[in-house]
Amino acid sequence: MSASLSPECLPAKEKYDACFIRWYTEKFLRGERTEDETCKKLFLEYSQCLKTALDTKGISKMLDEARKNTEDSDLGRRGT
């Protein structure tokens, strides 16, 4: 799998990615609609690690701005 923005988050990211892909292939694509509790827990660990990197690199701010700019136009137009 791909690298992470923050090298120290890579172990957490890899665990989560593996969990997600297995759930996606074996559950979600076969019609299951519920999220996997193990994957959820792994995602929490990964995103807590990532948050610091997103804040220090100024990405959190860019994300907020992008959200503000797109919410009105794109989502409304595509809403399916």
Added chain:
Amino acid sequence: MVKFYENGFSYDYTWHAVTLAYFLRYPNPYSTHVLSTDVISRHIDDAGCLHTVRIHHKRGKLPATLTRFLPSINDSYILETSKVNPRTMVMETETRNLDHTSILSVVEQQVYTPAEDGSSTRVKTSVRFDSRFGNRRAQTSAVDHEAHQGDEQPVQERRRLFNFGFGWGRDGVQRTIEQLGARRAVEHLGSSTKGMQLVLNRLRNIGLIGARGVEGVGHEESWKAVWRRVREEIPKAEDIDPGVGV
């Protein structure tokens, strides 16, 4: 000013397989400019659709023509949003650059649907290029003009402000940025399609996808073996089939 590009393509793999490859497409030998990929958020909505937000960090310089008068840009962050509806079998994706948007904003939208026979997948791509480069200066120029009562050549004055020594006006600069951006994006679309093809071929070799679509792996041990192969084999630079791609 805005420029559009549209394209249609088809993968010889089932819709389920293509959606899986979409999440596994980086890194691959055609995407060496992608430095990292992270998941920002993921959830299932009330209708059972999977929403994912990812951020890709890409390396890449602008064409030399642009770096002559633009600050040098060595990397950028790309925001990717996707929605997978397993019931209607529609995957919608969107990528947009998060930074440098005052120079050029590129928004690529794709819709993945199964072809009639179900064995292949159609992709419709549309890309929108929008350069607002110099617009803020245009406003400043207008204000300046009001302050200087009796300026008889406002148009020329404005032109001078946007003359970068190339004899181009602001519109010309925006158009050039959009054209260069569009050319780059079309090249990028070609290599990203090749990348998806290669990822699909390798997933089939590994056995994660087969004729019926995505295969179940079953036991924990066999899953681990499959996953190890996915991680090791998909990024490999060797054995690229020259026939693969567009």
